[in-house]
Amino acid sequence: MKMQTSSEFRRSSLAALCSSVVIAGSLVLPCIELFCSNRAEFTFGLGRVLLISAAFAVFVILLLWPLQMLFRHCKFFDTLIALMLATGAAIWLQYAFYSEIVPDLSSDQVGFTPIVLLFMLFNLLLLLLPYALFLWQKKWFVRHCLEVTVIILAPQLLPVVWKMATYTQPNYDFYEYTIDEDEKFTFAKEENVILLVVDAMGEYIFRQVWQKYPELRQSLKDFTCFDRMVSTVPSTSYAVPAMLSGINYSGNHLEDGEAKHAEYLKMACWSENSLLLNFKKLGWHTDAYPFILQTVCYSPELLDNAVIRNDHEQSNQLLLDVLFSRMTPLFLKFLLKDSYLMLTDPFVTPLESSAVSMDDPYDWTFYQQLGKRAAIGTFDKGFKYLHLQGAHAYIRTDEHLEYTYNTDVVRQLRGSLKNLELLIEKLKELGLYDQALIVVSGDHSERYTQETVTMIKRAGETHEQMQFNSLPAKLSDLAGTVLAEKKLRPVQLSLFSYPPVISTGETRLSVIPTILPVGTWSKKADATDPFQEELVLSDMNFVTEKDCLRIPVSGNKELPTEVLFMVQHLHNKEIWQTESVALREDSLPPNFYQLSLEGLPDGDYILFQVDKYTVQDTSFTNEISTTSDSYNIAYFPHYLILRNALPSFSKRYPGIIPRPMTINEKIVFEAMKPYPQLIIPDDSTRTRFGLRLKENSTLEVLLPEAEKRLSLLLDMKIITPNGLTLEIYHDRKLLHSQAVKPANKEFFPVEFSLPADVVASRNAKLQFRIVRKFLNREKRTAYKILLSSLQLKEKR
Numbered sequence: 001m002k003m004q005t006s007s008e009f010r011r012s013s014l015a016a017l018c019s020s021v022v023i024a025g026s027l028v029l030p031c032i033e034l035f036c037s038n039r040a041e042f043t044f045g046l047g048r049v050l051l052i053s054a055a056f057a058v059f060v061i062l063l064l065w066p067l068q069m070l071f072r073h074c075k076f077f078d079t080l081i082a083l084m085l086a087t088g089a090a091i092w093l094q095y096a097f098y099s100e101i102v103p104d105l106s107s108d109q110v111g112f113t114p115i116v117l118l119f120m121l122f123n124l125l126l127l128l129l130p131y132a133l134f135l136w137q138k139k140w141f142v143r144h145c146l147e148v149t150v151i152i153l154a155p156q157l158l159p160v161v162w163k164m165a166t167y168t169q170p171n172y173d174f175y176e177y178t179i180d181e182d183e184k185f186t187f188a189k190e191e192n193v194i195l196l197v198v199d200a201m202g203e204y205i206f207r208q209v210w211q212k213y214p215e216l217r218q219s220l221k222d223f224t225c226f227d228r229m230v231s232t233v234p235s236t237s238y239a240v241p242a243m244l245s246g247i248n249y250s251g252n253h254l255e256d257g258e259a260k261h262a263e264y265l266k267m268a269c270w271s272e273n274s275l276l277l278n279f280k281k282l283g284w285h286t287d288a289y290p291f292i293l294q295t296v297c298y299s300p301e302l303l304d305n306a307v308i309r310n311d312h313e314q315s316n317q318l319l320l321d322v323l324f325s326r327m328t329p330l331f332l333k334f335l336l337k338d339s340y341l342m343l344t345d346p347f348v349t350p351l352e353s354s355a356v357s358m359d360d361p362y363d364w365t366f367y368q369q370l371g372k373r374a375a376i377g378t379f380d381k382g383f384k385y386l387h388l389q390g391a392h393a394y395i396r397t398d399e400h401l402e403y404t405y406n407t408d409v410v411r412q413l414r415g416s417l418k419n420l421e422l423l424i425e426k427l428k429e430l431g432l433y434d435q436a437l438i439v440v441s442g443d444h445s446e447r448y449t450q451e452t453v454t455m456i457k458r459a460g461e462t463h464e465q466m467q468f469n470s471l472p473a474k475l476s477d478l479a480g481t482v483l484a485e486k487k488l489r490p491v492q493l494s495l496f497s498y499p500p501v502i503s504t505g506e507t508r509l510s511v512i513p514t515i516l517p518v519g520t521w522s523k524k525a526d527a528t529d530p531f532q533e534e535l536v537l538s539d540m541n542f543v544t545e546k547d548c549l550r551i552p553v554s555g556n557k558e559l560p561t562e563v564l565f566m567v568q569h570l571h572n573k574e575i576w577q578t579e580s581v582a583l584r585e586d587s588l589p590p591n592f593y594q595l596s597l598e599g600l601p602d603g604d605y606i607l608f609q610v611d612k613y614t615v616q617d618t619s620f621t622n623e624i625s626t627t628s629d630s631y632n633i634a635y636f637p638h639y640l641i642l643r644n645a646l647p648s649f650s651k652r653y654p655g656i657i658p659r660p661m662t663i664n665e666k667i668v669f670e671a672m673k674p675y676p677q678l679i680i681p682d683d684s685t686r687t688r689f690g691l692r693l694k695e696n697s698t699l700e701v702l703l704p705e706a707e708k709r710l711s712l713l714l715d716m717k718i719i720t721p722n723g724l725t726l727e728i729y730h731d732r733k734l735l736h737s738q739a740v741k742p743a744n745k746e747f748f749p750v751e752f753s754l755p756a757d758v759v760a761s762r763n764a765k766l767q768f769r770i771v772r773k774f775l776n777r778e779k780r781t782a783y784k785i786l787l788s789s790l791q792l793k794e795k796r
Contacts, residue, residue, distance in 0.1 A: 013072075014145060014146065017061070018149040019064070019068065019081050020061045020068070021149055022084070023084060024057040025057065025152075025153045026091035029156040029157060030095040030156070030327065031049065031323055034323060036167050039167065039170075043314070045175055048312075068080060068081065078138050081141075081145065082142060083134070085149075086130040086134035090130050090131065092156055096155070097126065116330075120331040124331050127329055168259050170261070171259070172298075173266075173299050174298045176309055177306045178298065179303075183377060184369070185375065187376055187382060187430065188377060190435065192381075193437045193486065194437070194439070195275070195384070197239075197385070197387045197442070197443055198417070198420075198440060199291060199392040199442070200445065202449070202453075203451040203453050204513065206442070208410040212414070220420075222457045223455040224468075225503075226469050226470075226473050226495060228471060228501075229452050230450045230451065231445075231450045231452050232249070232474055234444035236292055236444070238253055238261075239443035240290070240443060241264065241265050241268040242474075244296065245271045245479055246477070246479035248476045249261075265294060269299075273479045273480055273489070274302075276302040279381075279383040280301065283381070286303055287303055287304050287305035289387060290387055361389065362388070363388050367418060370423060376432070389416060390416045391413040396412075397412050397415050398411045401416075406638055407541050424438075434459070436457070437458055439456050440454065441453070458496070469501060480493030480494065481494045514591050514592075515550075516590035518578050518595050519548075519579070523575070524566075524575040524577055533633055535635055537635065537637060538634035546646070547646060548597055549597065549607075550593070550594055551593045552593075559589055560611035561583065562611075565608065565610070567606065567640060568608070569604070570603070570653070571603070576601075576605075601642070602643055604642075606672050608636070613630045615630070635671065635672065639654055656674050661792045662792070663793070663794045664791070664792065665791065666789055666791040667791070669790075678699060678701055679700035690716075690717070690789075691787045693768055695783055696768070699766045700764065701763070701764040703754070703764055703792070704762075709795035710753070710754045711753045711794075712790065714749070714790050715790075717746070717747045717785075718785055721742055722773045722774060723739065723740060724739075724740050724772055725737060725738070727768075727770075727771060733758075735752050735766070747786075753795060
C-alpha cells in the first residue's frame with residue numbers, strides 16, 4: 001500500500017469532508033425548511049430545531065469523514081467519494097423536486113397501478129441521474145469537490161436562510177406550557193366565578209330551546225338573560241379572549257395571520273381588565289379549560305393549571321413522519337412495504353384526543369366527568385373558564401346527549417345545556433351555588449354570525465323566573481361586568497348598572513334561518529322500488545316538528561335546481577311524493593327544508609330526498625343552447641313512523657316480530673330491509689351493499705334449539721391498506737380470529753363454530769374487534785365492517 005504525501009492527504013481529507021458535509025446538509029436542511037414552512041403545527045421553536053439539526057449534522061460528519069478516510073489508500077477511494085456526493089445530491093432531488101411535484105402515493109394507501117408504476121419509474125430515474133453523472137466523471141468531481149459541495153448545498157441553504165430570516169413564530173404560550181385537567185371540576189370553598197362558554201349558542205336556537213323545553217326554566221330561574229348580545233368577531237379564538245379581557249380584536253381576522261392573533265391574545269390576557277390577571281393578583285385560584293388552543297395564554301402567572309410542557313412528543317413525531325415520508329423514494333416504499341411502515345410507524349403522530357369527535361361527543365364526556373369529579377378544593381376563592389361543544393359541529397347528539405342522526409342544532413344545544421343544569425345541581429350539593437357568580441355565554445351563532453345570548457347569575461341573586469334584558473351589549477362587556485360585580489371596578493362597568501330593556505321575545509331578523517316549505521303529497525301510479533336506482537345514503541341530520549320535518553340544506557355541495565321528497569310504505573310498497581319545489585336563484589339560499597306531512601296517510605315509511613340539477617350546455621360547438629337534467633336520490637337511514645299525522649323516527653324496523661334463524665337459513669343484507677332473526681345495533685347502517693358495522697359493534701343472532709353444533713358463515717368486506725386481524729367475540733369469549741389481507745376490495749368468507757354454551761343461550765352476541773398492524777399509523781383509521789350475508793349452518 002502506497003503512503004500518501006501531505007498534499008495527497010489534504011486532498012483526500014477535503015474530499016471526504018466535503019462528501020460528509022453534503023450528506024449531512026442534505027439531511028438537516030429539509031428538516032429546517034419543513035419546520036419553517038409549517039411552524040404553527042409544532043409546539044417547539046426554531047431554536048430547538050436548529051440546535052438538534054446542528055448536533056445531528058456534526059454527528060453525521062464525524063461519523064462519515066473518518067470512515068471514508070480509512071479507505072484513502074484504496075484505489076476505489078474516488079469512486080467512494082463520488083458515490084457519497086451523488087447520495088447527497090439524490091437526497092436533495094428527492095426532497096426538493098420529486099416530493100414537491102408528485103402527490104404522496106404511500107404504499108399504505110394505493111396499490112400497483114399504471115400511474116403508480118409511471119411515478120415509480122420517474123422517481124427511480126431521477127435518483128439514478130446523479131449516480132450516473134458522478135461515477136462517469138468521478139475524478140473531476142473529486143478534484144472539484146469543494147465547488148460541487150457549494151452547488152449541491154447552496155440551492156438548499158438559500159431558501160432555508162430566507163425562511164429563517166423572515167421567520168416569525170406566533171407568540172403563543174402553548175409552546176412552553178400545557179393544561180393540567182386534574183382540577184377541572186374542583187371548586188373553591190367560599191367564592192366561585194365561573195365562565196361557561198357554550199359554543200355556537202346563537203340567539204335563534206337558544207329561543208327555540210327555551211320554548212321547546214320548558215323544564216329548563218326552573219333550572220335557570222335565577223339567571224338574567226341578555227338576549228341582544230353581539231360577538232364582535234364571531235370566532236371562538238377571538239370571542240373568548242374578548243370575554244376574558246373586555247378588548248375586541250381591531251384587525252381583520254379573516255386576513256390577519258397567527259402572529260397578529262397571538263399578539264392580540266397576549267395583550268388581551270394581560271390587559272387591565274383581564275379576568276385571569278385580576279383574580280390571579282388577588283390570590284384566587286384561576287384555571288381554564290379551552291375548547292381550542294388559541295383562546296387563553298398558557299402562563300403560570302395567569303393560570304394555576306398551566307404546567308411546563310415536559311415533552312414535544314406529538315410535534316417530534318409529526319416532523320419526523322413527514323420528513324421520512326418525503327425523503328423515502330416511492331419505489332422503496334412499495335418494495336419494502338411492511339418493513340418501511342414498521343420502521344416509520346413509531347414516528348407517526350398518534351391520534352390526539354380531539355375536542356370534537358363524531359363517535360365520542362365532547363359534551364357527553366364533560367357530563368360524565370362533571371357528575372363523577374365535582375368536588376370542593378383546598379383553595380378559598382376561584383375563577384374557572386369552561387367550554388362546551390354546544391351547537392358546534394358535528395351535530396350528532398340529541399337533547400339527552402345520545403348519539404343519533406335524528407337531531408338538529410336545537411336538540412344538540414338542549415343536550416349541551418344539561419351540563420349547565422348538572423353544574424348548578426353539583427354547586428348546590430356542595431353548598432356553593434348561592435355565592436357563585438356564573439356567566440354562561442355563546443361565542444357566536446350556529447351559523448357563525450354575531451348574534452348570541454349571555455346568561456348571568458350574580459352571587460345571592462334569586463328569581464321566580466329568568467329575567468330577560470334586551471340591552472344592546474357585546475361579549476367584551478362581560479369582563480367589566482364580572483369585575484364590577486366583584487367590586488373590583490366601578491359599578492358603571494356592569495351591564496346591570498344600566499336600566500333594563502324589556503325583552504319583546506322576538507328574535508333579531510338577521511338570525512332567523514331561511515326555510516323552504518315542501519309538501520302537497522300525492523300517490524305515484526308507478527310504484528317502482530326506488531332502491532332499483534342508484535341511491536346514496538343521506539348523512540344529514542333531521543328533526544321532527546309537530547306535523548312536519550325539518551331537514552338542513554347541505555352547505556358542502558351545489559344547491560339543486562329543484563327538490564322533492566318521496567316515501568315508500570314498508571308494508572304495501574306504495575310510493576308517495578311531494579310536489580317539486582324550485583330553488584330560486586334571485587333569493588337567499590334556504591337553510592332548511594320544512595317538509596309538511598299533511599296529506600300523507602299514517603304508516604311506516606322509508607324517506608327519500610330527490611335533488612334535481614339542470615345544466616345548461618353553453619359550449620361554442622352548440623349553436624342552440626340546450627339543457628340536461630340529472631337527479632340525485634338519497635335515502636335516510638331511519639324509518640319514518642306516522643301516527644295521527646304526527647311523525648317520529650326509529651332506527652329499528654317498526655312492527656318486527658323477532659324469531660330465531662333456521663338451520664341453513666341465509667340472510668342477504670339490503671338497504672332498510674327487516675331482519676327478525678337479528679338484533680341489529682343502533683350504530684350500524686343498512687346500505688345497498690350490506691350491513692355496515694363499526695368496530696366493537698355487537699350484532700345479536702337469535703338461534704334455534706339445536707342438538708348438533710352450529711356454525712356461522714359471514715360474507716364480509718374490510719378495506720385495509722396494510723392488513724389486520726379480525727377478532728369476533730361472544731361477550732368476552734373469543735370465537736374466531738382471522739387475518740385480513742391488505743387492499744382486498746372483495747367480500748371474503750368468515751366461518752366459525754358456535755360453542756355449546758352459546759347455542760344453549762339461543763343468542764349469539766357477535767362483537768367485532770380490529771387488531772391493527774401499525775399502532776400509531778392506523779389510530780387514524782376508523783375501520784368499517786360490511787356484511788353482505790350471514791348463514792347459520794349445522795356442523796356435521
